[in-house]
Amino acid sequence: MTIGKLRLTNFRNYASLSVDLSPGAVVLTGDNGAGKTNLLEAISLLSPGRGLRRAAYAEIARDGAAGGFVVHAHVDGPEGEADIGTGAGGSDPDAEGAVRKVRINGAPARSADDMLEWLRVMWLTPAMDGLFTGPAADRRRFLDRLVLTIDPGHGRRALDYEKAMRGRNRLLSEGSRNSAWFDAIETQMAETGAAIAAARFEMVRLLKAMIERAPDTGPFPKADVALSGVLEAGLASGAAVDAEEDFRARLAEGRERDRAAGRTLEGPHRSDLLVRHRPKDMPAELCSTGEQKALLVGLVLSHARLTGELSGMAPILLLDEIAAHFDHRRRAALFGILDDLGCQVFMTGTERELFAAIEGRARFLTVSAGAVSTG
Ligand SMILES: Nc1ncnc2c1ncn2[C@@H]1O[C@H](COP(=O)(O)OP(=O)(O)OP(=O)(O)O)[C@@H](O)[C@H]1O
Numbered sequence: 188m189t190i191g192k193l194r195l196t197n198f199r200n201y202a203s204l205s206v207d208l209s210p211g212a213v214v215l216t217g218d219n220g221a222g223k224t225n226l227l228e229a230i231s232l233l234s235p236g237r238g239l240r241r242a243a244y245a246e247i248a249r250d251g252a253a254g255g256f257v258v259h260a261h262v263d264g265p266e267g268e269a270d271i272g273t274g275a276g277g278s279d280p281d282a283e284g285a286v287r288k289v290r291i292n293g294a295p296a297r298s299a300d301d302m303l304e305w306l307r308v309m310w311l312t313p314a315m316d317g318l319f320t321g322p323a324a325d326r327r328r329f330l331d332r333l334v335l336t337i338d339p340g341h342g343r344r345a346l347d348y349e350k351a352m353r354g355r356n357r358l359l360s361e362g363s364r365n366s367a368w369f370d371a372i373e374t375q376m377a378e379t380g381a382a383i384a385a386a387r388f389e390m391v392r393l394l395k396a397m398i399e400r401a402p403d404t405g406p407f408p409k410a411d412v413a414l415s416g417v418l419e420a421g422l423a424s425g426a427a428v429d430a431e432e433d434f435r436a437r438l439a440e441g442r443e444r445d446r447a448a449g450r451t452l453e454g455p456h457r458s459d460l461l462v463r464h465r466p467k468d469m470p471a472e473l474c475s476t477g478e479q480k481a482l483l484v485g486l487v488l489s490h491a492r493l494t495g496e497l498s499g500m501a502p503i504l505l506l507d508e509i510a511a512h513f514d515h516r517r518r519a520a521l522f523g524i525l526d527d528l529g530c531q532v533f534m535t536g537t538e539r540e541l542f543a544a545i546e547g548r549a550r551f552l553t554v555s556a557g558a559v560s561t562g
Contacts, residue, residue: 188306188500189531190230191268192261197252199225200557209550212525214542215535217554223535226554227310227505229258230533232273232287234308235299235335235342239505244287248276264305265500271302303339307494310505311487319462319471319479326460330414334390336494336502341386348379352451355438360449369442376454377435383455384418384430391460394486397493405520406513407485408478409465416458462486480512484521491528504532510541519544 195204200222215223224240228247231239248256255276262269275287289296296302309332318325334341355372358365391412398409414423417437421428437453445451462471464482471482487504495501504525510518522545525532536542542549553560 188262188264188503190233190260190262190306190503193226193229194257194259195226195229196257196259196274197249197254198229198256198258199247199249201225201229202249202557204557204559206552206559208531210531211529212522212542212545212549213531213533214539214545214549214551215533215554215559216537216539216542216551218537221554222557222559223554224312224507225557226559227312227507227533227535230260230503230505231308231310232258233260233262233271233306234302236332239310239312239507240314244275246276252276260306262305266304269305271305273299273302298343300339300342303335307336307498307500307502308505309333309336309487309491309494309502310507311483311509312505312507315483316476316480318483319474323457323459327456327458330387330390330460333394333490334386336490337390337393337497338386341383344379344382344386348376348383348455351375351379352454352456355445356450359442359446359451362446369439373435373438376438376451377431380434380455381418381431384416384422384434384458387414387455387458388419388422393493393497394490397489397496398485401489401492404485404488405524406517407481407488407520407524408467410471410482410486410489411463411465412486413461413463414458415461416455417453418455419458477512480509481517484509488524488528491530495528495530501528501530504530506532506534508535510534510536511538515544 189210190208193206193208195201215226217223228238228240255274257272257274259272262271270292272290273287287299289299289302291301318329331341331345351372355376358368391414394412418430418434421430421433434454441453462482463469464471464474464478467474471479474482491502491504513521518541539551551562553562
């Protein structure tokens with residue numbers, strides 16, 4: 188799948204932009220603050236969620252533009268061509284909320300998930316550099332994004348679980364002992380929670396298998412991936428447990444403990460993605476900064492291969508300031524793997540020389556103060 192044309196209106200430092208794109212590598216170069224990451228952020232909003240910065244929509248609208256922002260793309264997907272438009276912010280009452288309007292071929296989409304029929308977008312940004320050492324919530328979000336690009340129903344499950352858990356947490360913090368309410372909410376949490384754990388478990392299983400049979404990944408070390416969490420442990424044990432029923436029982440048993448804490452202490456909202464550097468047999472968080480970056484890039488590349496195989500759609504990759512992290516040898520390896528994957532990949536950097544190895548086979552765009560020119 189490919190974005191052929193991108194149009195932005197009042198998107199951060201872009202008042203109005205219309206740019207023709209091409210399959211394969213697209214390189215965006217320009218000074219600091221020119222608008223390179225903003226452009227990647229716009230593309231990231233062509234998938235469900237809040238995009239690669241997780242910004243409030245009102246913050247994205249250019250200088251607080253009253254009409255909000257619009258991102259519009261003409262895409263070429265497995266089902267043919269489509270026009271996808273999305274926007275929010277400004278004076279829109281939903282500006283601060285999670286609601287974003289999406290139109291596909293001019294018709295309002297049922298939900299942002301509908302964009303996944305056309306595009307699967309995955310990204311790596313400098314903000315993810317501390318993924319292995321930072322909070323588990325960031326790794327869960329990363330993992331859920333990996334799942335979502337392969338299993339479009341995952342976003343809905345996560346929202347339903349969050350909603351039910353907020354309800355249970357409210358009861359807990361109020362000190363409620365209304366068993367009927369707890370029973371009803373815990374049934375919903377068990378259903379959605381077990382489905383979330385199963386989807387994550389399946390993702391990790393597929394990713395492990397892909398890493399296992401991947402060709403030599405050059406300077407990007409192979410990773411061992413696993414999950415921690417009460418539900419995941421049951422799935423990993425291989426025992427024939429009914430994860431939903433097991434989780435429902437755990438929630439009911441944990442009411443006193445959770446009431447004391449004022450919140451739900453067990454469930455997929457506490458799980459973690461565990462990553463190890465396989466050649467060194469070392470937890471990722473103990474590896475050097477460069478090794479962590481190489482591991483993360485390797486994971487995303489394996490996942491891109493997996494997405495392509497399973498969905499029939501090579502995903503779109505957004506690699507923000509990745510090239511600058513690597514030496515000449517690693518950059519050449521990265522470009523080679525990206526070529527093999529056949530993804531449309533957007534890469535940013537302040538210096539064009541970083542991409543010298545792909546001069547002639549990438550589209551180069553120069554970004555300057557919210558404008559984009561070719562060459
Ligand atoms: N809502 C907004 N309205 C107008 N300008 C904005 C808005 N949000 C951000 N900006 C501007 O966008 C610019 C940042 O662009 P961006 O982060 O894309 O830069 P970049 O080219 O990736 O730079 P770097 O190389 O430093 O990462 C800043 O000048 C910032 O002031």
